[in-house]
Amino acid sequence: MSGTYIGRFAPSPTGPLHAGSLVAAVASFLDARAVGGRWLVRMEDLDRPRCEPGAAATILRQLEAYGLHWDGAVLHQSQRDDAYAAALDELKALGAVYPCACSRSQLAQALRNHEGEIIYPGTCRAGLPSGAAARAWRVRSPDVSTHFCDRIQGELQQNLAHEVGDFIVRRADGLFAYQLAVVVDDAFQGITHVVRGADLLWNTPRQIYLQRLLGLPLPAYAHVPLVTNAAGQKLSKQTLAPALPASGRGAMLAQALAALGHPPPVELEGAEPAELLAWASEHWRIENVPTRPAVANPAQAPDNLPDP
Numbered sequence: 001m002s003g004t005y006i007g008r009f010a011p012s013p014t015g016p017l018h019a020g021s022l023v024a025a026v027a028s029f030l031d032a033r034a035v036g037g038r039w040l041v042r043m044e045d046l047d048r049p050r051c052e053p054g055a056a057a058t059i060l061r062q063l064e065a066y067g068l069h070w071d072g073a074v075l076h077q078s079q080r081d082d083a084y085a086a087a088l089d090e091l092k093a094l095g096a097v098y099p100c101a102c103s104r105s106q107l108a109q110a111l112r113n114h115e116g117e118i119i120y121p122g123t124c125r126a127g128l129p130s131g132a133a134a135r136a137w138r139v140r141s142p143d144v145s146t147h148f149c150d151r152i153q154g155e156l157q158q159n160l161a162h163e164v165g166d167f168i169v170r171r172a173d174g175l176f177a178y179q180l181a182v183v184v185d186d187a188f189q190g191i192t193h194v195v196r197g198a199d200l201l202w203n204t205p206r207q208i209y210l211q212r213l214l215g216l217p218l219p220a221y222a223h224v225p226l227v228t229n230a231a232g233q234k235l236s237k238q239t240l241a242p243a244l245p246a247s248g249r250g251a252m253l254a255q256a257l258a259a260l261g262h263p264p265p266v267e268l269e270g271a272e273p274a275e276l277l278a279w280a281s282e283h284w285r286i287e288n289v290p291t292r293p294a295v296a297n298p299a300q301a302p303d304n305l306p307d308p
């Protein structure tokens with residue numbers, strides 16, 4: 001497969017990498033390297049207000065320190081507005097999007113899906129209410145089942161109209177939405193395989209729909225289990241996940257490999273990242289990655305954790 005595989009890690013620079021983001025980085029790295037593929041890094045600094053100054057540089061330093069060396073130049077979404085605007089124009093020309101005047105408070109009572117997202121009730125679908133100004137742009141979601149087969153999670157299907165509703169591609173603050181940017185960039189970078197955290201599994205049908213509308217190639221998808229803390233919460237900035245430590249990197253990496261169903265052999269105890277990654281690229285089998293989350297640091301008692 002060498003030469004045909006292009007994978008990527010696409011962190012949002014909202015803070016440094018933690019044990020959870022390390023698992024996603026390692027999985028996408030190994031899946032690419034195991035077949036001699038390329039592995040790219042894309043900085044998803046699209047949501048400027050959520051980005052933390054200095055976090056992008058910290059993330060790149062952390063990747064280097066953990067032996068996760070990428071190919072080529074890092075792509076920054078903050079430099080890609082022209083490409084996203086062109087894609088939005090294409091969607092407008094297709095009649096696939098419409099302007100929406102609804103504010104967050106107007107939608108507060110709308111139904112929510114099991115992910116807690118508002119299912120847009122279609123208020124502006126047939127046209128803006130008179131006197132209302134356009135705030136965002138939404139894609140008309142089709143009332144059909146979108147199927148895909150995830151390489152780890154198996155067969156999945158979602159009816160976009162019922163389970164998500166018409167979704168935003170350009171936000172009221174003028175920023176392009178993640179769903180649009182991710183498909184434009186995956187196509188631009190020639191990504192053949194997306195390996196990322198399972199929190200994005202539910203977003204995949206939206207991305208597949210946009211790829212179809214825009215005539216973009218569909219990458220293969222694999223969603224790795226999320227790492228949760230002892231309280232069962234996804235590790236994230238919100239749940240105050242600590243940044244990856246500068247020392248003890250081998251042990252952290254071994255823990256990430258174990259969470260991915262690839263615990264290193266005892267002979268590699270105390271090994272450096274480079275050695276662990278070399279072993280793991282040789283032994284990587286995506287079918288050994290569990291579908292269920294792993295618990296990070298189970299010794300940490302729930303009492304010691306911050307309130308959700």
Ligand code: GLU
Pocket residue numbers: 009010011012044182196197200
């Ligand atoms: N930027 C997203 C995150 O950090 C990942 C997006 C993706 O991999 O498609 O969670």
